[in-house]
């Protein structure tokens with residue numbers, strides 16, 4: 001199949017996304033609740049093709065090294081004592097999990113395909129959810145989503161409370177203590193560094209370039225393009241190979257679509273999971289539960305008005321019938 | 332002397348006060364729960380308060396309390412407008428707190444819209460909303476505390492017999 005989206009069409013998408021970005025900087029309600037899913041860019045991972053060479057992992061590190069943390073030591077003492085120090089600065093070479101210095105890693109799964117034991121390798125990084133809880137639930141907007149669907153954490157604003165990691169269904173963002181804005185505020189009492197994760201090379205995309213990991217891959221494992229096209233492609237591929245899809249529906253939809261020859265249930269059992277090593281389980285739409293209350297929120301004032309009107313009606317009626325001396329009647 | 336008609340109204344405002352206090356307490360607790368502070372400072376370790384550190388739980392309860400609060404807020408305003416202007420006068424302390432609450436409702440509703448799928452506010456606007464909502468919470472709690480200490484009421488009864 002190969003890279004079906006040519007660089008030219010991709011560039012065009014990039015320009016459109018950049019224009020959209022400029023438009024989104026107009027503050028206010030005007031830029032409000034439009035369904036922006038159509039503008040989002042997604043990537044397709046054809047898991048069969050990956051040979052686990054880690055060229056993507058290296059490319060990611062090379063490209064993003066200038067964004068990696070440079071913590072000051074010794075770290076300020078944090079209170080209370082239970083606050084964990086997370087320091088990866090001495091372990092920058094770790095590549096078998098996500099860390100602040102490694103935003104992409106390769107997961108290994110030994111599975112059975114047609115009676116044959118096969119090792120599959122799966123590149124893992126942030127899924128870039130369509131409605132990302134890491135962004136939406138960040139208490140003060142340090143995490144942001146771009147119009148093209150990229151979610152990223154602004155390392156100048158992040159305080160390192162790690163709420164994004166907790167609310168992320170895959171616990172993707174990783175913390176480095178001793179860096180960022182919290183050092184300038186109350187380092188011993190609030191904050192704990194900065195959270196890092198894949199930003200899908202937003203700056204490269206803004207210039208019409210491909211993300212580094214896509215460009216470096218010798219096997220063309222990834223394809224990038226508008227979400228609807230990528231979904232179509234994923235379905236076509238899944239049909240062709242009798243395969244399975246992950247990421248289309250998970251967490252209400254993501255912009256990272258994996259296609260695998262074996263069910264993800266099996267892959268999930270076969271991979272090593274844990275801190276910095278995300279699972280491949282089904283994920284329900286985490287933001288949907290509260291968002292479903294939005295309708296009730298619109299109706300609440302109506303209920304309030306109805307209750308007040310009901311009371312007014314009752315009062316008027318009883319005063320018409322009885323006492324009569326209510327001054328409202330004199331009006 | 333206003334007899335029967337004022338009795339149920341008094342009881343009703345008892346209920347209003349009760350729901351008001353309850354929603355404000357829950358909105359404040361779950362609102363502050365949006366920041367990762369309750370776990371760090373052991374508050375979530377107090378038996379029965381563990382939910383305060385679960386972000387999706389506090390997020391959901393903030394929504395529920397906001398719905399209740401919105402219904403109550405419109406009820407009180409509309410009720411005042413249609414039936415009370417001649418009987419009650421809103422005090423300055425009442426206007427100030429009402430205005431802060433209105434600001435909280437507006438910024439809160441904007442934050443709810445932000446959370447919807449497909450909503451795209453600019454990052455700058457989102458930061459503004461968060462800080463504005465938060466600033467108003469602090470202002471409101473300070474103003475309320477001041478009003479409680481100085482025994483300032485929301486409204487004054489006007490003497491109808493004059």
Ligand code: HEM
Nearest residue numbers: 358359362363365390397436439440442443461464465468
């Ligand atoms: C109708 C009224 C309100 C609505 C719709 C509302 C909604 C919200 C939303 C959506 C958030 C962001 C966090 C999240 O997604 O759950 C939030 C945060 C917060 N709310 Fe409210 N809220 C309302 C009223 C209040 C009131 C009356 C208080 C307290 C007196 C309050 C206190 C807070 C605090 C402390 C935060 C966290 C700080 C921040 O993120 O800015 N809220 N609110």
Ligand code: SF4
Nearest residue numbers: 050051053054056217
């Ligand atoms: S560069 Fe391509 S083939 Fe190599 S590990 Fe990454 S995705 Fe797999």
Ligand code: SF4
Nearest residue numbers: 126127129132134168
């Ligand atoms: S996968 Fe996690 S970190 Fe990535 S966008 Fe979704 S919620 Fe955020």
Ligand code: SF4
Nearest residue numbers: 060198200201211213
């Ligand atoms: S998109 Fe960029 S930041 Fe994300 S994993 Fe690939 S190279 Fe790294």
